[in-house]
Every structure is written in C-alpha cells, then in structure tokens.
Amino acid sequence: MIKRTKIGVLAFQGDVTEHVLATEHALKQLHLTGQVTPVRTKAAILKLDALIIPGGESTVLYALCERAGMVDEMKKIPYIFGTCAGAILLSHRLKHTAPGQKTLGLMNITVDRNAYGAQTESFEKNILTPFGQMRSVFIRAPRIVKIGPGVTKLIQDGEEILACEQNKNGTYYLAASFHPELTTTKIHEYFLKKVFSK
Amino acid sequence: MSTIKGTFKLKSGLAQMLKGGVIMDVTTVEQAKIAEAAGAVAVMALERIPADIRADGGVARMSDPKMIQEIKRAVTIPVMAKCRIGHFVEAQVLETLKVDLVDESEVLTPADEEYHIEKTKFTVPFVCGARNLGEALRRINEGAAMIRTKGEAGSGNIVEAVRHMRAVLGGITELHELYRAKKTSAFTQKAKEYRVPVALVKTTAALGKLPVVHFTAGGIATPADAALCMQFGMDGVFVGSGIFKSSHPEKLAKAIVEAVAHFDDAKLIAKVSENLGEPMKGLEIEKLDVRLAGRGSN
Numbered sequence: 388m389i390k391r392t393k394i395g396v397l398a399f400q401g402d403v404t405e406h407v408l409a410t411e412h413a414l415k416q417l418h419l420t421g422q423v424t425p426v427r428t429k430a431a432i433l434k435l436d437a438l439i440i441p442g443g444e445s446t447v448l449y450a451l452c453e454r455a456g457m458v459d460e461m462k463k464i465p466y467i468f469g470t471c472a473g474a475i476l477l478s479h480r481l482k483h484t485a486p487g488q489k490t491l492g493l494m495n496i497t498v499d500r501n502a503y504g505a506q507t508e509s510f511e512k513n514i515l516t517p518f519g520q521m522r523s524v525f526i527r528a529p530r531i532v533k534i535g536p537g538v539t540k541l542i543q544d545g546e547e548i549l550a551c552e553q554n555k556n557g558t559y560y561l562a563a564s565f566h567p568e569l570t571t572t573k574i575h576e577y578f579l580k581k582v583f584s585k
Numbered sequence: 586m587s588t589i590k591g592t593f594k595l596k597s598g599l600a601q602m603l604k605g606g607v608i609m610d611v612t613t614v615e616q617a618k619i620a621e622a623a624g625a626v627a628v629m630a631l632e633r634i635p636a637d638i639r640a641d642g643g644v645a646r647m648s649d650p651k652m653i654q655e656i657k658r659a660v661t662i663p664v665m666a667k668c669r670i671g672h673f674v675e676a677q678v679l680e681t682l683k684v685d686l687v688d689e690s691e692v693l694t695p696a697d698e699e700y701h702i703e704k705t706k707f708t709v710p711f712v713c714g715a716r717n718l719g720e721a722l723r724r725i726n727e728g729a730a731m732i733r734t735k736g737e738a739g740s741g742n743i744v745e746a747v748r749h750m751r752a753v754l755g756g757i758t759e760l761h762e763l764y765r766a767k768k769t770s771a772f773t774q775k776a777k778e779y780r781v782p783v784a785l786v787k788t789t790a791a792l793g794k795l796p797v798v799h800f801t802a803g804g805i806a807t808p809a810d811a812a813l814c815m816q817f818g819m820d821g822v823f824v825g826s827g828i829f830k831s832s833h834p835e836k837l838a839k840a841i842v843e844a845v846a847h848f849d850d851a852k853l854i855a856k857v858s859e860n861l862g863e864p865m866k867g868l869e870i871e872k873l874d875v876r877l878a879g880r881g882s883n
Contacts, residue, residue: 400605400626414696427847441832442602443626444662449633450624451846471602485661500661506685507708509595526598526662529684569598 391422394491394581395435399451401443401472406575409568410439413575428459437466437582440473442526443578444564445500446485448472450468452567453489462491465585466559468578474562475529482532493552494560495535502530514549516542518573523549523565530562550574591708596730597793599663599686599710600798603627603731605822607811607842608800610634610825614659615634623838627663629823630656636826637867639875645693647675650682657683666713670881671697680709689713691880692738692825699883704728714743714802716878718750719779722789723883725797726781732795734819735878739826741867743804743813745878750801750817760790794818798804803878806831806864808844808857810847815848820863832862869872 395548396406403425410423426432430450435570440448440462452458476491478498503509509526523544531548534540541561542550550563554559589682609616611799612634620628629785632648633641647668657664663685668675672688675696676728679687689702690862691714703726704711704767714735715721716778734753736768764772769862776783788796801814802823824841831837 398605402601402604404604425825427850444602444606445603445846446662447606447619447624447626447842451843454703454843455847461642485659486618487622489659505683506595506599506663506710507680507683509599510589510590511592511595518804524594526602566598569594571599 395426399509401441414570440469442471445475454553497533522570596710600731624842636827639739669693670695692781719754733800741865761793766791812848830865
C-alpha cells in the first residue's frame with residue numbers, strides 16, 4: 388500500500404476550513420495527491436507528515452493544544468506552516484503576550500502580537516513576492532520584528548518581513564504574519580513542494 | 586503600495602478568525618482576565634449581563650466608555666461592545682474607542698423600531714442577531730460581517746437558541762434544495778419575502794450556508810449546551826450570563842471552551858462537565874415578562 392502524505396490543519400479554532408480548501412486547491416495545482424485533515428487530538432497529530440496552524444487567537448490555540456496534551460508531539464512534526472496566530476505559535480520570542488502565554492518556540496524569530504493595533508487598523512494591500520504580485524490581508528496582525536540565525540526572509544515589504552522560513556536538522560518551518568489562505572494558494576503550493584520534496 | 590482599511594474582506598475576516606471560539610460577556614476587568622485565561626476568543630464588555638438587565642428593567646444603553654477602555658487595556662484578545670439597534674451614534678462612539686467588533690444588540694433597548702444601522706459605512710465590523718433566515722439576510726445586506734442567532738438572552742434556557750438555529754438552517758436548506766433542483770426562478774419570490782436583493786439569496790442558496798460567519802447566542806449555560814450549538818453546525822458561541830452567574834465561573838468558562846473545541850467528543854464533554862457546581866438557575870420562556878428576541882426583527 389502506498390502511504391499518502393498527510394497534511395493536518397490544527398482545527399480547534401480559527402480559519403480552519405479556509406486552510407483546508409487552500410491546501411486542497413494547492414495540491415490540485417501541483418498535481419499532487421495528499422490527504423488534508425482537520426486535527427484535534429494527539430492521536431491524529433502522531434500520524435501527520437505536515438501541519439498547518441491557522442489564523443485565530445494564539446492564546447486559545449496554544450491553551451487547547453496544551454490541554455489536549457499534544458504540544459510535544461506537535462514539536463516532532465517535520466514540516467509546519469503557520470499564518471498570523473500560527474506564526475505566533477511557531478515563534479521563539481514574543482512581545483505583548485497575554486499573562487503566562489507560551490508558544491511552541493520552534494523558529495528563531497521574535498514576533499510582536501497585534502502590532503498594528505485594534506481591528507479598525509486591520510488592512511489589505513498588494514505586495515510583491517517571489518511568487519508574483521499578491522493581495523495580502525492583515526487582521527489584527529502580528530509583526531515579525533526580528534529573525535535570528537538560520538532563518539531566511541521569504542517575503543518582504545519595505546522594511547517589514549511578512550514571511551520567513553527555517554530549514555534546520557531535517558525540519559522545515561514557514562511563518563507568515565498575514566493570511567495567504569484568504570487570497571491565494573501560492574504560499575500553500577510553496578509549502579507543499581517542500582513537504583513533497585523529502 | 587497603497588493600504589486599504591475597513592473593507593468587507595477585513596471585517597468578515599475578523600469573524601473568520603473567531604470561528605470555533607467562545608465569546609464571553611464580561612462586566613469587570615477581573616472577569617475579562619478570567620475569560621482570557623480560560624480561553625475565550627474575545628470578550629464582550631458590558632455594564633450589566635443580560636440576566637441583570639432583565640431583572641433591573643428600564644432602558645439599557647451602550648456601556649460607559651471608561652469601562653470599555655479599562656477592559657481593552659486589561660486583555661490582549663479582541664474586545665467587543667454592544668450598541669442599541671439603530672443607534673448609529675453609539676456605534677460611532679464604539680468605533681472611536683477602537684473596539685474590535687460592535688454588536689448591534691436586541692439585549693439593549695432598541696433606539697429605532699424601523700431601521701437598523703447602515704453598517705457598510707463603518708470601518709469596524711458588526712455582528713447582528715437573527716431569529717430566522719430573513720432577519721439574517723437583511724442584516725447581512727445592511728453590512729453585518731457576522732450573524733448570531735438570538736436565542737433568549739439572560740434566560741439560561743437553550744430552547745429559543747435551538748428554535749432560531751433550526752429556523753435559519755431550515756431556511757438555508759430550503760434555498761439550497763431550490764438551487765440544486767435548478768429552480769432559480771423561485772429566488773425572486775424568496776428575495777421579495779426576505780426583503781433583500783436576489784443576488785444575496787442566490788449566493789446563500791449556492792453556498793448552502795450563510796455568506797458570513799454564523800455564531801449562536803442566548804441561553805447557553807453548560808458545556809453540553811455549547812457543544813449542542815456546534816453540532817448544529819454553528820461556527821462558535823456567545824456565552825452571556827451563563828458563566829458569571831454560575832457558582833464556579835473560572836471552571837465553567839474553561840469547560841465551555843473545551844466543549845466547543847471538541848464538540849463531537851461526548852467523552853470529553855462528560856469529563857469537563859464534572860463538578861462544575863451550580864449552573865445559572867435559568868428561567869422558563871413562558872414566564873418571562875420581557876422577550877428580547879423579538880426586538881429588531883424588521
């Protein structure tokens with residue numbers, strides 16, 4: 388039996404269906420076969436080849452992972468892609484945290500939560516990326532304020548790093564401060580190419 | 586390159602990020618902190634929870650801006666606040682205060698019995714209540730970025746929430762079946778009945794769900810109540826009086842968050858429902874002096 392590549396979307400909270408649809412669409416674009424599943428349990432996490440952490444509330448996402456007892460297992464997944472709250476969960480250092488807030492701490496980056504302010508400051512704009520021009524949506528978005536050794540910029544707009552990646556010791560992590568899942572499948576395609584290249 | 590704010594994509598996008606979450610009513614900084622620690626996806630800042638508004642009587646209005654700002658400073662999650670139906674100046678004030686989402690709510694005393702707020706003009710997103718599909722679509726047409734079925738706020742009784750969820754979902758199923766049977770001519774009649782553009786009816790019919798995020802509210806008092814709403818297919822829940830009218834708010838708040846995240850796991854719901862103490866007492870709907878849900882149904 389051929390083992391199908393399993394991509395999970397952390398499904399406790401946030402724009403889960405948007406990521407599932409974007410990933411399925413990206414697989415089709417690339418003519419790849421994989422299984423995309425929403426995941427909520429430790430048992431489901433253990434079966435994954437790759438994980439996507441959606442946009443949502445980072446405090447809620449981490450708390451529910453912790454209560455489900457699956458944080459250690461998540462850290463063992465070789466490929467992880469996080470957008471907005473997902474980028475916060477991947478980060479090693481965090482600014483403007485809620486009391487006692489923790490992250491997975493997998494990427495050598497510093498992220499500032501709600502860096503642009505309240506919802507009325509949320510914005511969208513066109514950005515230039517290695518994948519062409521792209522509409523980008525920032526909703527109560529965090530800002531990637533610093534990247535450490537081992538991390539490379541992937542998308543930059545002026546001084547701001549909007550997406551970055553870390554490829555180290557057989558693991559690959561990708562973080563975006565905005566929501567590509569709401570406007571494009573290009574970043575999902577890029578992530579899937581990494582997952583299927585192993 | 587140019588930046589745009591206040592688009593519908595951004596407004597409905599915030600609601601999308603709240604999916605799978607529990608939004609909790611809070612009246613003090615302490616309660617807001619408890620809600621955040623328990624895993625609330627957002628808090629609704631208000632002076633009195635619906636059960637007390639019901640008990641106190643009189644005109645219920647927007648909360649004191651100072652109180653809203655104090656809660657905003659106390660937590661890092663989104664903060665929402667309520668304005669009266671049709672009271673666009675209260676909404677302007679809340680937007681100036683930079684609340685993340687405005688609830689044009691029947692829980693407060695309506696300011697306009699004919700019109701709701703023209704919500705497309707605002708940068709801040711709105712959530713509005715609905716008892717049936719017609720109400721939901723009218724609110725979306727006015728620019729609501731999120732819908733919540735009304736239920737009966739402050740009752741601690743889930744029966745009205747169930748009635749309203751069934752009504753909205755039943756209306757959508759009817760449209761979706763017309764769409765699948767290619768009876769598109771029926772949409773004109775439906776649009777007339779619902780008093781909305783035909784295009785909105787068509788979109789809803791094709792999607793088989795509301796075109797915006799769909800939460801439920803009004804009467805949720807236990808983890809099982811919350812999971813029930815999720816199994817109906819709701820995107821998330823508002824819990825008003827239920828949490829801080831119970832004997833162990835911290836524990837109950839946490840339990841409801843878990844029940845929503847694992848809504849189809851009865852074993853887990855059983856576990857988190859253990860030893861929660863006294864839930865909110867609750868009221869029988871027939872015995873209520875004031876029914877809030879009927880407000881703003883036009």
